Amino acid sequence: MKLRYLTAAILPLLFALNVSADELPELGDVSQATISPRQERQLGLQIMTEIRADRSYLDDPEIAAYLTNLGNRLLAGSNEDHPDQEFEFFALQDPSINAFALPGGFMGFNSGLILAAQGESELAGVMAHEIAHVTQKHLARMISGQKYGMLTTLASLAVAILVSRSNPQAGQAAAAAAQALAIQSRLDFTRDNEKEADRIGLNILTSAGLDPNGMTEFFERLQKAGRFHENGAPSYLRTHPITYERIADIQNRTHNMSYRQVPDSLDFQLVRAKLRALQGKPKDAVRYFESSIRDKRYNSEVAERYGLINALLRDRNYVRADKELTLLYETSRAGGMIEMLENHRLGTAIRIERKISRSSPMIETLAARVKLAMGQSADAFGIYRTALRIYPQHRALTYDYAEALLRSDSVDAALKFINQQLLFTPNDIRLYNLQAQGYAALGRNLLQHRAQAEAYIRQGYLAAAIDQLQTALRSNDGDFYQVSSVEARLKEMRELATANKN
Numbered sequence: 001m002k003l004r005y006l007t008a009a010i011l012p013l014l015f016a017l018n019v020s021a022d023e024l025p026e027l028g029d030v031s032q033a034t035i036s037p038r039q040e041r042q043l044g045l046q047i048m049t050e051i052r053a054d055r056s057y058l059d060d061p062e063i064a065a066y067l068t069n070l071g072n073r074l075l076a077g078s079n080e081d082h083p084d085q086e087f088e089f090f091a092l093q094d095p096s097i098n099a100f101a102l103p104g105g106f107m108g109f110n111s112g113l114i115l116a117a118q119g120e121s122e123l124a125g126v127m128a129h130e131i132a133h134v135t136q137k138h139l140a141r142m143i144s145g146q147k148y149g150m151l152t153t154l155a156s157l158a159v160a161i162l163v164s165r166s167n168p169q170a171g172q173a174a175a176a177a178a179q180a181l182a183i184q185s186r187l188d189f190t191r192d193n194e195k196e197a198d199r200i201g202l203n204i205l206t207s208a209g210l211d212p213n214g215m216t217e218f219f220e221r222l223q224k225a226g227r228f229h230e231n232g233a234p235s236y237l238r239t240h241p242i243t244y245e246r247i248a249d250i251q252n253r254t255h256n257m258s259y260r261q262v263p264d265s266l267d268f269q270l271v272r273a274k275l276r277a278l279q280g281k282p283k284d285a286v287r288y289f290e291s292s293i294r295d296k297r298y299n300s301e302v303a304e305r306y307g308l309i310n311a312l313l314r315d316r317n318y319v320r321a322d323k324e325l326t327l328l329y330e331t332s333r334a335g336g337m338i339e340m341l342e343n344h345r346l347g348t349a350i351r352i353e354r355k356i357s358r359s360s361p362m363i364e365t366l367a368a369r370v371k372l373a374m375g376q377s378a379d380a381f382g383i384y385r386t387a388l389r390i391y392p393q394h395r396a397l398t399y400d401y402a403e404a405l406l407r408s409d410s411v412d413a414a415l416k417f418i419n420q421q422l423l424f425t426p427n428d429i430r431l432y433n434l435q436a437q438g439y440a441a442l443g444r445n446l447l448q449h450r451a452q453a454e455a456y457i458r459q460g461y462l463a464a465a466i467d468q469l470q471t472a473l474r475s476n477d478g479d480f481y482q483v484s485s486v487e488a489r490l491k492e493m494r495e496l497a498t499a500n501k502n
Contacts, residue, residue, distance in 0.1 A: 041086060042500060044104025045460030051092075051108070052459065058091040058111070061395040061430070062362050066271045067091060067109060067127075070120070074128050077208030078135065085134065089127075093278065097222060101130045111275045116221070120268040121205070121214025128201035128208075129215070136196055198250055211262045212254045219247050269300040270362045273307030282315035302332050302363075309366055318373040325370050332359060361391035365400060372404060380404060395428070402434045411441045429458045445471075446478035450486055453493075462497045466490065 051057055058064075067089035075087065087105040094110040101107050107130050109123075117123040198215070206212045277285050289308035291297075298304040305328040312321035364387035371380035384401040391397060398421055405414035415438040422431050432455035439448035449472035456465035469490040473483065 037085070041104035042460075044102045044106045047102050048106055049460050056092045056094050058093050060091070060274075061399060062365070063091045063271055063274065064089065065395055066267050069267070070124060071107070071127055071131070074124060074131055074204050074208045078131065078204045087131075087134070095279075099126050099130055101133050105134050107131075107134075111279070115272055115275055117218060119211070119214060119217075120264040121211035121262055122218040123214075123268070124208070124210045125201065125205055125215030125218055128204040129197050130201075131204060132197040132200035133193070136193075136200065194246060195249065198246055199253070202250060202253055206257070209262065212257055216247055216250045216254065219250070223247070264299070266300070266302065266360055267362065269303035270306050270360060273303040274310055274362075277307045277310035277314065282311060285311035286315055286317075302328065305331055306363060306366065309370065313369065313373060318370070321370050322374050325367055328363065332363065361387060361394035361397055364391070365394070365396045368397075368400060368404075377404075377408065395430075399430055399434065402431075406434065406437055406441065411438050414438050415442075427458055429455050432458070444477060445475035446473075446482055446486065449475065450482075450489070453489070457493065462493055462500070466493050466497065469493065
């Protein structure tokens, strides 16, 4: 594995985890954090605008939903009181092994890290570590201690992250130049932060019912991989022996814990297969899955066939994808999990085994996409409607169904469906974008620009949102109540933009 040393320069500030960052202590701590949660969130939104605009940002609702579900499971198992802390989990299409926490609870995970994790508990161990950094206010304290200079530095680091996609050496140089003095002066204060994040992260991991050994196993593998990396980082950013101490400390904490074998969820396997299908050239991805299935080199045949169909769709081989879909369903039914039921009649527990299908909303979403690609719209809509009754909260199904309705000129039906969904998820950016498309198709300009403004607001693009609201008012096609609503929203956004400048 080849990891970029840009991350070794960036992550001490963004609390990232890769081979170099595991061994590099985090930046220091101060006695009291003075930055408010609102300021921290706004800073995170500003950095996220840059990251979302980059082509490496994985705008995939299924991958984001999986990370969010795993993160929420960990948060539910956390004993920390963080009622006002927002979290948002996202992925980047990047082969380097890296994860990082941004101000405001934004957490990024590179595809390379998700694929490098050999079990769900390993990925969860990294995530728990990052959550601990946020709940312990490490980043907020650091920003507070550095005052305004840190805000400028964080903005430059966000740019450096993106520059590294095309020119790793340029990104490394930019980050190193920006942070050399700060890192040298604060290194000694960062070791406690990392140890605290390990300790609390381990507690979060075990409380969520996951394998505590996942954290040490992943750290150990990263440490071994780091021995083979080229020495491109400046001396003050090179590896430190702290990693050995951290691993030993975690091992000591898990030594007396009872062994816990936690099977990986099907969603974990499907997400990894989907990420592999997105890597490299489509034909290379197809060959990878073909070889894996032929040689039976997999943990889950269902996930492997799922990945093959995704790769075939990328390769525009729709006919074969449709054939493989039949095999996927057959494998899903034949390879079902064994469900254990207990009958407690007469005080005796009788274990009854029965097979249940290893179905998933991700499989149903993929099936509908295959049918649409084949031009079989009726079959696709049938899959969507059935799957939505079973998995009403699966966002990819929601988006795909709304988009399919819009493409089939069922605009009124699409808007009715979208508006119903927004009642349950009023901060869904993609739903507002789809709503804007629907109103545009009907020529309802005020509502179109209002919907687009709502999407921009939730992305932190206040200037763009204000422009959309102003355009909405110039449309002259809304009734009194719609115009009044837009005027009130415009006033609110102008006041917010002024407050952010101050």
